[in-house]
Amino acid sequence: MWYNASMKVNYSAQREVVYDVLASTTCHPNAEWVWEKCRERMPQISKATVYRNLECLVKLGRAIEVVGTFGSSHYDACVRPHNHMVCSVCGAVVDCFPSEELRLALEHETQAHGYTGYGLTFSGICEECKAKQLNK
Amino acid sequence: MWYNASMKVNYSAQREVVYDVLASTTCHPNAEWVWEKCRERMPQISKATVYRNLECLVKLGRAIEVVGTFGSSHYDACVRPHNHMVCSVCGAVVDCFPSEELRLALEHETQAHGYTGYGLTFSGICEECKAKQLNK
DNA sequence: ATGTGTGCAAAGCTTTTGCATCATC
DNA sequence: GATGATGCAAAAGCTTTGCACACAT
Numbered sequence: 001m002w003y004n005a006s007m008k009v010n011y012s013a014q015r016e017v018v019y020d021v022l023a024s025t026t027c028h029p030n031a032e033w034v035w036e037k038c039r040e041r042m043p044q045i046s047k048a049t050v051y052r053n054l055e056c057l058v059k060l061g062r063a064i065e066v067v068g069t070f071g072s073s074h075y076d077a078c079v080r081p082h083n084h085m086v087c088s089v090c091g092a093v094v095d096c097f098p099s100e101e102l103r104l105a106l107e108h109e110t111q112a113h114g115y116t117g118y119g120l121t122f123s124g125i126c127e128e129c130k131a132k133q134l135n136k
Numbered sequence: 137m138w139y140n141a142s143m144k145v146n147y148s149a150q151r152e153v154v155y156d157v158l159a160s161t162t163c164h165p166n167a168e169w170v171w172e173k174c175r176e177r178m179p180q181i182s183k184a185t186v187y188r189n190l191e192c193l194v195k196l197g198r199a200i201e202v203v204g205t206f207g208s209s210h211y212d213a214c215v216r217p218h219n220h221m222v223c224s225v226c227g228a229v230v231d232c233f234p235s236e237e238l239r240l241a242l243e244h245e246t247q248a249h250g251y252t253g254y255g256l257t258f259s260g261i262c263e264e265c266k267a268k269q270l271n272k
Numbered sequence: 273a274t275g276t277g278t279g280c281a282a283a284g285c286t287t288t289t290g291c292a293t294c295a296t297c
Numbered sequence: 298g299a300t301g302a303t304g305c306a307a308a309a310g311c312t313t314t315g316c317a318c319a320c321a322t
Contacts, residue, residue, distance in 0.1 A: 010296050010301050031286080046304045051287065053302095065205045067257050071312075072286055073205065085251060098245060105241040106256075109234060115221060115260035120242075121203050124251035146276050146321050167311080182279045187312060189277095207287075208311055 007059060017042050018053040022063055023077040028084065028093035030072040066093060067119030084119075087126035094126055143195060153178050154189040158199055159213040164220065164229035166208040202229060203255030220255075223262035230262055 021037040022029070029037075035050045054075050057063040066074040066084055074093060076084075081103065083096045098106070098120075110118055125133075157173040158165070165173075171186040190211050193199040202210040202220055210229060212220075217239065219232045234242070234256075246254055261269075 008301075012295080012302055014303070044304075048288080048305080049303055067203045067205055067255070069201045069203055069209065069255070085249070088252065096249070099241070099248070102241040102245045105235070105238040109238045110258060112235070113221070113232070113258065113260065115258040116224065117260075118256060118258045119203070119205070120254060120256045122246060122249065122251040122254045124249065124253075144276075148277055148320085150278070180279075184280080184313080185278055 009056065009060065012053075014038075014042065014045055014049050015053045015056065017045065018050055019057055019062060019077065022054075022057070022075055026078075026095060028066050028074045028076050030070070030074050032072070034075070064119075066121065068093070068121045083122065085122040085124050085126070087129055088123050089125055089129040092126050092128070096122060145192065145196065148189075150174075150178065150181055150185050151189045151192065153181065154186055155193055155198060155213065158190075158193070158211055162214075162231060164202050164210045164212050166206070166210050168208070170211070200255075202257065204229070204257045219258065221258040221260050221262070223265055224259050225261055225265040228262050228264070232258060 017038050018034060021034050021041075025037075027033075031047070031051050031054055034054065035045070035047050038045045038050060054063065054073070057077075058065055058075070061079060063075050063077050064079055066076055068074065068084070068086055070086075076095075078095065081098075083098055085094050085096045086092070087094070106118060106120065110116075153174050154170060157170050157177075161173075163169075167183070167187050167190055170190065171181070171183050174181045174186060190199065190209070193213075194201055194211070197215060199211050199213045200215055202212055204210065204220070204222055206222075212231075214231065217234075219234055221230050221232045222228070223230070242254060242256065246252075
């Protein structure tokens with residue numbers, strides 16, 4: 001199940017938990033957040049293990065690291081092509097699925113230059129923060 | 137010259153040097169690199185001052201922070217709309233100016249969602265590393 | 273005179289690493 | 298048994314902050 005041609009990976013209960021935690025949220029958390037959640041289900045899991053497994057999941061193609069200007073790495077178990085938006089008020093990262101027009105343009109550009117991938121992150125204000133501003 | 141409606145900014149020789157260093161390279165450096173270069177011209181400049189001024193330049197709109205998955209912040213004094221490519225072999229960050237098609241698609245998407253901006257970073261292999269691989 | 277900027281050092285936060293031990297194959 | 302994974306603690310890397318002094322307006 002975890003096999004990948006380019007690296008030898010054994011099964012590990014910890015990696016399973018790290019993946020499950022990441023896959024069951026849409027909040028694009030950092031390692032600290034994932035660790036806290038993992039500990040609820042596996043109290044002895046160490047932070048180093050979470051860091052190692054997040055990196056491992058990215059290498060296995062089971063997660064991505066969100067591109068941005070954060071102070072820490074943020075991860076996403078959704079590996080379907082999509083973009084992100086970072087709220088300039090509260091810092092939340094939300095998914096943002098591109099229009100067909102944009103998706104095609106991004107693919108064209110990637111292929112035209114012989115690149116291997118891309119990360120696109122918008123900045124803006126999330127729905128929650130917009131609502132709060134209106135209620136003032 | 138440095139005035140900006142949203143913040144009061146005095147002149148400072150250090151900020152001038154930080155900007156000049158950043159503006160005279162296309163390597164998208166991090167704070168450490170900028171500090172080393174600044175010290176050649178102003179030996180007593182402190183790292184904290186470089187950090188503070190890089191942040192200040194971004195707020196003033198005279199520089200941007202490159203979006204990516206680096207371990208440290210990387211800056212660019214080119215504020216003209218453009219994208220970046222990070223070499224997966226050597227880590228170099230290179231400029232990448234978008235096709236008209238892509239630029240329009242990005243602007244449409246930004247406006248359609250009411251976002252305020254975006255950062256687009258490709259991954260790939262830079263010309264230098266491609267050349268090295270061929271010579272093997 | 274007031275407020276902004278600086279240098280220094282310490283502290284804070286994120287991430288990596290060495291190592292003994294354990295689990296998986 | 299060999300190799301990969303873990304937990305722990307220490308170390309390393311990046312960034313921010315408190316403070317006293319200097320500088321710009």
